[in-house]
Amino acid sequence: MYLGWKLAEKGHQVTVFEKKEKIGKEACSGLFSERILEFIPESRKLIQNQINSVLIHWVAGGWRPKCTLKINFSRKFFAMSHFELDNLVAELAENSGAKIILNHPVSSLPKEFERIIGCDGANSWVRKSLGLKEPQFRLGIQGFLSQSNNSNFVETWQVNQGFIWKIPRGIEIEYGIISDSKEAKLLFDNFLEKNNLHLERINSGVIPQGLIIPSNQKITLCGDAVGLTKPWSGGGVVWSLIAANILLKNFPDFLKYQKEMKKFFLPKIIFSKIATKIIYFLGYNFPWILPKDYKIEGDFLL
Structure with a gap:
């Protein structure tokens, strides 16, 4: 919706096909860095809580912490409803002239448009129709x-x-898990049982991780369709908004967009995968090496 909003603001004729009957992603933790306000200033009214740090527990049997690392965020995070955020941006898009068609799944690539952008999620039909590889899924x-x-x-x-x-x-309090699809439910159920937690409104969804962008001058991808999520957390909203701005800057040249995306994100993905593996390894095997209090930039681990 963000791309539709910004392209319409630039004077382009924009049509958004939404496969569902209503707008809004429900299976998302909705924890965004304060960068969200740089992209969507109007989202300030959606803030539910402010987050300044995270406690990372490495656990032994029975979910007892064997090591805990406190990480302070150099830029604070906000808890928001992703569903409400999507609807806010959809309203901004429509007010800017974008046409949104609900309950309209796409089963063939429309030929009447000069450019097509697949923002159709982790299981992107557009990505599949182009014969591109799948991202990794959790x-x-x-x-x-x-x-x-x-x-x-x-x-x-x-x-x-x-x-x-x-x-x-x-x-309210949100609990959730991101893990291998074969193990996630069993692990989560065990954690909830051990801690005597009884949750309401259970949602689930696949979380992609990759950087899959076609070499195509007419058709491209953005957001979850690319697999663009942070390797350490699975969060993708701010990274997707950065990608959208890269696309907007290069529009309508999708090949320049592809080149700049790889230049910007590939080093960050490689670095964060390595850093995550090192921190996990140290936490499980040499916990005394880790500092008890640390500060990072939450969107890029730097």
Whole structure:
């Protein structure tokens, strides 16, 4: 929706095909760095809570922490509803002249448009129709506890290929997991049982990770369709907005967009994968090496 909004603002005729009957992503933790306000200033009214740090727990049997690392964010994070954010941006897009057609899944590439941008999610039909490889996938599951909590930190518990999280959202608490799709539900259920947690509004969705952009002058991809998420957290909103701005800067030259995307994101993806593996390894094997209090830039680990 962000691309549709900004392209319409630039005077382009924009049509957005939304496969669902209503706008809004529900299976998303909605934890964004303050950069979100640089892209969508109007989203300030959606802030539910402010997050300044994270406690990362490496656990032994029974989910008992064997090591805990506190990481402070150099730029604070905000808890927001992704569903409400999507609807806010859709309203901005329509007010700027974009045409949004709901309940319209695409089963063939329309020929009447000069440019086509596939922003159709992790299981992108546009990506598949171009014969491109699939990104790597993990499964995300989330649920909510009806208990108010305005703490300014989140907690995570490390698991295979991911982590379980706890996010205080003001009026409620969110718990979730990102992990291998075969293990995620079993791990999450075990964690909830051990901690006597009974969640409401359970959602789930696949989380991609990759950088898959076609060499095509007429058709390209953006966002989850590219697989563009942070390797350490699975979050993708701010990275997708940065990618959208790269596309807007180079529009309508999709090949220049592809080149600049790889130049900007590929080093960050490689670095963050290596850094994540090192930190996980140290936490499990040499926890005394890790500092007890550390500061990072939450979108780029620097």
